[in-house]
Amino acid sequence: MDWEDASKLKVNQLHELDEFRPKAYKSSVLYKEKMKRWHYAKILKREFYVGDDVLLFNSRLKLFAEKLRSKWSVSFMISNVYPSGAIELEDHAKKKFVVNGQLLKHYYVGGPGETKVELLCCKDPE
Known part of the structure; x- marks a missing residue:
């Protein structure tokens, strides 16, 4: 085993991790912002008025x-x-x-898909 080569390899790997960390942080910040926008878009905006x-x-x-x-x-x-x-x-x-x-x-009494049904009275054919 060559201790000098092994130590240089470990130092190089640590430097690569230090270079990778800011990129990972930036991508996680972008991911969090994207998820926050998605969640805020899914929140229903409810506005209530007197008489509703x-x-x-x-x-x-x-x-x-x-x-x-x-x-x-x-x-x-x-x-x-x-x-x-x-x-x-x-x-x-x-x-x-x-x-x-x-x-x-x-509270919607009829609902958005309300359909009216008419009652038809039929007489027996004689």
Whole structure:
């Protein structure tokens, strides 16, 4: 074994790693920026206005979750929107309470793909 050649080889390998590190850092920064843009593009922008109908997320801790129960409670009407993101809701009994705006989603009665079906009455042919 030649100790001098082995030590030079190790030093050269360490120098190569030092040269590779900035490139790896730059590529990881580019990857993180790309993933951040992708995640921000997937976030739904929700804007709520006074008078909108919304559903409230039921976030109570349940030890035995019921499979067929919906996570979203009955519809509420927005009575006030605060600049901090808090929203004041009003239920059908005119009770008002304030919740975080992230627990809400819009409630569409008909839905986007609603189709109207007409009822046709047919008489028996005689």
